[in-house]
Amino acid sequence: MLRRRERPVLSSVGCASLTVRGRGSARRYPAIRALWALVLLALGPAFAGEIGKTGAHWDWQLTEPFDLSVDVQVIDLDPDSVTPSQIAALKARGVKTICYVSVGTVESYRDDAELFPEHVLGAVYDDWPNERFLDIRQLDAILPLMTARFDRCRALGFDAVEPDNMDLFENETGLPITAAHQIAYLRPLIAYAHRIGLEIGQKNAPDLIPALHRDFDFIILESCFHYGFCDDALVYAQEGKDVLAAEYSHMPVDRRAACAFGAKAGIRFIFKERELAAGGQAC
Numbered sequence: 001m002l003r004r005r006e007r008p009v010l011s012s013v014g015c016a017s018l019t020v021r022g023r024g025s026a027r028r029y030p031a032i033r034a035l036w037a038l039v040l041l042a043l044g045p046a047f048a049g050e051i052g053k054t055g056a057h058w059d060w061q062l063t064e065p066f067d068l069s070v071d072v073q074v075i076d077l078d079p080d081s082v083t084p085s086q087i088a089a090l091k092a093r094g095v096k097t098i099c100y101v102s103v104g105t106v107e108s109y110r111d112d113a114e115l116f117p118e119h120v121l122g123a124v125y126d127d128w129p130n131e132r133f134l135d136i137r138q139l140d141a142i143l144p145l146m147t148a149r150f151d152r153c154r155a156l157g158f159d160a161v162e163p164d165n166m167d168l169f170e171n172e173t174g175l176p177i178t179a180a181h182q183i184a185y186l187r188p189l190i191a192y193a194h195r196i197g198l199e200i201g202q203k204n205a206p207d208l209i210p211a212l213h214r215d216f217d218f219i220i221l222e223s224c225f226h227y228g229f230c231d232d233a234l235v236y237a238q239e240g241k242d243v244l245a246a247e248y249s250h251m252p253v254d255r256r257a258a259c260a261f262g263a264k265a266g267i268r269f270i271f272k273e274r275e276l277a278a279g280g281q282a283c
Helices: 030-041 084-092 139-156 179-195 206-212 230-238 255-265
Strands: 058-061 074-077 096-102 105-107 121-125 128-134 160-164 199-203 218-222 243-248 268-272
Touching: 058 243, 058 268, 084 096, 084 139, 096 105, 096 139, 139 179, 160 179, 179 199, 179 206, 199 206, 206 230, 218 230, 230 243, 230 255, 243 255, 255 268
Parallel strands: 058 074, 074 096, 096 160, 160 199, 199 218, 218 243, 243 268
Antiparallel strands: 105 128, 121 128
8 A cells, every 4th residue: 555644753762753843933832832723713613524525625645545536626646546547537627636756765666666776775764664765966866767757747647746755854864965955956856847847846844945935836734733834834825826734633633723724824724644545624
């Protein structure tokens, strides 16, 4: 089964947690976040209902079996689990389709995994033994492999790309990758996606928003309400671009407060299991 997730980091006591770096007083002062949640609850009757029954804006399905009949405007899918005819049927219904691509790792089960030479491979991705980080500083080696993945998304008929794992400078990759290296790698990927007619979104990495928000076409966030960094992405909403946010059921989130905040800020929240299978809730 294919599955994706928010970035897990092993704590000193061996438990999985998620670390988000960046600015924002809500991260540092939980009491402020709690007070803000109370304020949001007074703003209106926002609530979460089942995806497909609430007129949800988007859905995210990366673990089979998929439910492609879901009534949404945007859907993010794994290209290894869909056919061109399925993508065409979604587009015929007016659904915007996003193609999942890991641009910062290679997973051993992907068809192109053997094309990545050993010298571009870094550490194993935490508790995901079938996945290793990539040395994105080696542009000549990595970019052709990634643009080929983008070409496949286009051949399948997708409208856009979700470039996952674009925050290597924040991870224990075994490689001296900096934010500057990350930006230098992402800019040609953005340009290539646009050149072949695909939109491309930012994925997490709030520290890169000031440098890249004008170039990306939308943003996908994981657990931004739980960790209090949604406000970093408001510039996307101000520019009229989609802010697609997912909160996970294994992490405590006041869904009513998140929906109220999203309605005010222009953020499209969904609430999913970590495996990102069909189902879940949306505001």
